[in-house]
Amino acid sequence: APEVLERKAPNAPKDAPGKQDQPSARVEPPTQEMKNKPVLPGVTIEGDRGPLLAREVPGGGGPTGTGKGGGGGGGNGGGGAFHKRLGPVDLSASLTAGLRAVKKNLIAVMIFTIATNVLVLAIPVYLFQISDRVLTSRSVDTLVMLTVVIVGAVILQSIFDAIRRFILMRTAVEVAAQLGGPILSAAARASLHSNGREYQTLGDLQQLRTFLVSGTLLSLLDAPMAPLFMLAIFLIHPDLGFIVVATALLLLAITLANQRATAKPFGEANTSQTKANLHVDSMSRNSQIINALAMIPEAVWIWGKDTGNSLKWQVIAQDRNIAFASLSKGVRLLTQVIMLGWGAYLAIEGTVTGGMVIAASIIAGRALGPIEGAIEGWNQVVQSRAAFGRISALLKESPLNFERLKLPRPEGRLDVERLLFVPQGTKRVVLNGIGFGLEAGDSLAIIGNSGAGKTTLGKMLVGSVLPTSGSVRLDLMDLRNWDQRQFGESIGYLPQDVQLFPGSIKANIARMREDVDDGAIYEAAKLADVHELIASLPHGYETFVAADGAPLSGGQKQRIALARAFFGSPKLVVLDEPNSNLDTTGELALSRALQQAKEQKITMVTITQRPALLQTVDKILVLVNGTVALFGMRQDVLQALAARGMSLDGGHFGNIQVK
Numbered sequence: 001a002p003e004v005l006e007r008k009a010p011n012a013p014k015d016a017p018g019k020q021d022q023p024s025a026r027v028e029p030p031t032q033e034m035k036n037k038p039v040l041p042g043v044t045i046e047g048d049r050g051p052l053l054a055r056e057v058p059g060g061g062g063p064t065g066t067g068k069g070g071g072g073g074g075g076n077g078g079g080g081a082f083h084k085r086l087g088p089v090d091l092s093a094s095l096t097a098g099l100r101a102v103k104k105n106l107i108a109v110m111i112f113t114i115a116t117n118v119l120v121l122a123i124p125v126y127l128f129q130i131s132d133r134v135l136t137s138r139s140v141d142t143l144v145m146l147t148v149v150i151v152g153a154v155i156l157q158s159i160f161d162a163i164r165r166f167i168l169m170r171t172a173v174e175v176a177a178q179l180g181g182p183i184l185s186a187a188a189r190a191s192l193h194s195n196g197r198e199y200q201t202l203g204d205l206q207q208l209r210t211f212l213v214s215g216t217l218l219s220l221l222d223a224p225m226a227p228l229f230m231l232a233i234f235l236i237h238p239d240l241g242f243i244v245v246a247t248a249l250l251l252l253a254i255t256l257a258n259q260r261a262t263a264k265p266f267g268e269a270n271t272s273q274t275k276a277n278l279h280v281d282s283m284s285r286n287s288q289i290i291n292a293l294a295m296i297p298e299a300v301w302i303w304g305k306d307t308g309n310s311l312k313w314q315v316i317a318q319d320r321n322i323a324f325a326s327l328s329k330g331v332r333l334l335t336q337v338i339m340l341g342w343g344a345y346l347a348i349e350g351t352v353t354g355g356m357v358i359a360a361s362i363i364a365g366r367a368l369g370p371i372e373g374a375i376e377g378w379n380q381v382v383q384s385r386a387a388f389g390r391i392s393a394l395l396k397e398s399p400l401n402f403e404r405l406k407l408p409r410p411e412g413r414l415d416v417e418r419l420l421f422v423p424q425g426t427k428r429v430v431l432n433g434i435g436f437g438l439e440a441g442d443s444l445a446i447i448g449n450s451g452a453g454k455t456t457l458g459k460m461l462v463g464s465v466l467p468t469s470g471s472v473r474l475d476l477m478d479l480r481n482w483d484q485r486q487f488g489e490s491i492g493y494l495p496q497d498v499q500l501f502p503g504s505i506k507a508n509i510a511r512m513r514e515d516v517d518d519g520a521i522y523e524a525a526k527l528a529d530v531h532e533l534i535a536s537l538p539h540g541y542e543t544f545v546a547a548d549g550a551p552l553s554g555g556q557k558q559r560i561a562l563a564r565a566f567f568g569s570p571k572l573v574v575l576d577e578p579n580s581n582l583d584t585t586g587e588l589a590l591s592r593a594l595q596q597a598k599e600q601k602i603t604m605v606t607i608t609q610r611p612a613l614l615q616t617v618d619k620i621l622v623l624v625n626g627t628v629a630l631f632g633m634r635q636d637v638l639q640a641l642a643a644r645g646m647s648l649d650g651g652h653f654g655n656i657q658v659k
């Protein structure tokens with residue numbers, strides 16, 4: 001059982017149960033009766049405002065403890081009347097809208113495709129008329145008239161073909177415009193619980209764009225017109241029509257065989273290429289480590305192994321695809337030879353004319369060409385279908401983003417209730433039974449050994465990781481029920497791994513927003529005590545920061561990120577190891593910043609391994625193996641640690657074990 005630290009709250013009601021006769025501060029180990037009492041898994045914490053279970057519950061059910069802001073009233077940002085969902089924002093709806101736009105445009109494309117294919121018949125008709133009418137009649141007037149008509153038909157056919165290509169090109173742009181933002185949003189959400197491979201779905205969107213303007217799609221659109229050409233050949237002579245139909249069926253069989261033969265190798269190639277791309281992303285993020293530790297050969301070898309495997313399967317798939325494409329081309333050419341030979345025989349018999357035979361051969365090539373083109377471009381079909389499947393899965397699996405009613409600006413009260421976190425796909429309990437409460441303006445330090453769950457807890461306090469069970473409440477409202485934009489503007493967060501975005505220091509502090517006042521950026525920099533540092537840079541706030549943070553040092557990046565956390569006058573700020581890269585000057589500036597935040601009544605949660613920051617906090621929470629070992633006022637916890645031989649003079653906490 002954890003140590004129970006109790007301290008009477010200054011504003012606690014006099015009739016609060018169990019609090020009237022308690023001393024102002026004491027350290028009391030759990031009694032045997034307390035140990036034998038059945039409790040929920042985890043720990044029971046007695047905090048400033050009474051037991052956790054005695055606090056108010058949002059929803060207007062009436063207070064059961066001494067917490068402030070209850071009853072569902074609006075003024076303090078409580079629950080009840082403000083807990084309202086307006087309607088879900090479904091990212092998959094953008095996929096439906098995109099498909100609707102594609103279908104709408106494809107209808108127009110098909111209209112022009114039909115017109116284009118009908119006009120294609122102009123050339124064989126022209127040859128037929130010249131051979132059987134003009135040459136026999138020797139009529140120049142007929143030749144001129146036919147030529148004028150055919151030239152007009154060819155011009156119209158070219159215009160219609162260009163129009164359908166223009167429509168497909170704009171369709172590709174429209175799809176990218178409609179799906180790009182939702183895909184990136186869904187990928188950002190999904191990447192919190194994965195290795196970030198979802199961002200590669202943007203590459204899948206590029207694959208779809210390429211397919212929409214490819215010749216392969218045009219071949220697929222032309223294929224339904226093949227029966228029209230076959231009908232024209234049947235009108236010339238049924239024997240020639242049956243030859244074309246038999247060839248078309250043979251080409252369809254070749255297409256199906258090609259699909260079955262290339263499906264597995266194309267799939268394996270894509271899987272290996274995805275692994276290689278993820279490794280490249282990892283190399284990009286860790287370029288400094290790779291160079292410093294001379295890991296480039298090993299990193300390239302790992303990438304080369306996956307890339308080589310992908311290329312091996314691509315060669316297998318392409319070899320098979322080329323073989324089937326060559327087979328289909330040979331079948332088509334042989335068909336035209338057979339048609340010319342059989343047509344010549346029919347002409348000798350007097351059934352058809354020479355012009356009819358030539359026209360039938362040209363029309364047959366037009367009927368079979370789209371099928372051959374689809375076989376040659378089958379790789380694009382497979383890749384585009386897989387890309388669409390990944391995009392569809394990402395958007396459909398993205399959780400509904402409910403639009404929330406805008407609440408009053410929070411005061412900063414934080415309640416953490418029975419948090420349990422088990423990472424998806426594992427059985428390892430990272431956090432178990434975490435619970436504590438902070439009033440607006442309180443400051444808390446979370447300490448503990450490496451692997452105790454401190455960083456995970458910090459991420460839960462800002463909503464970037466959701467608990468398996470339990471809740472985190474800001475002003476009594478569960479973080480999941482806050483409007484996401486409003487919540488983000490009301491908090492600040494400095495992660496353990498500090499990253500800045502490519503852009504100016506000004507833009508980074510402003511969280512990449514352009515609709516902010518320069519005064520707000522200055523105030524954030526002053527609050528973080530980083531204004532003098534920025535002023536010393538050659539271009540001040542306009543100094544450009546690269547993707548790797550250059551030209552800033554690690555400590556400078558951390559201090560700029562601290563200003564970003566303070567931007568917008570947040571009411572809750574969570575700092576994860578904020579002094580990990582700071583020198584003595586930086587630590588002094590950080591201490592001043594924390595003191596200023598305390599004066600401005602900002603609720604501060606600092607995760608740290610260094611005792612120097614403890615002097616600026618009101619309370620301390622000790623995590624051991626994912627559970628709360630100690631929680632209470634700073635002096636109480638420090639005395640409890642000292643009683644167990646914990647020395648804080650060495651600059652770190654050592655191995656914390658609280659029995």
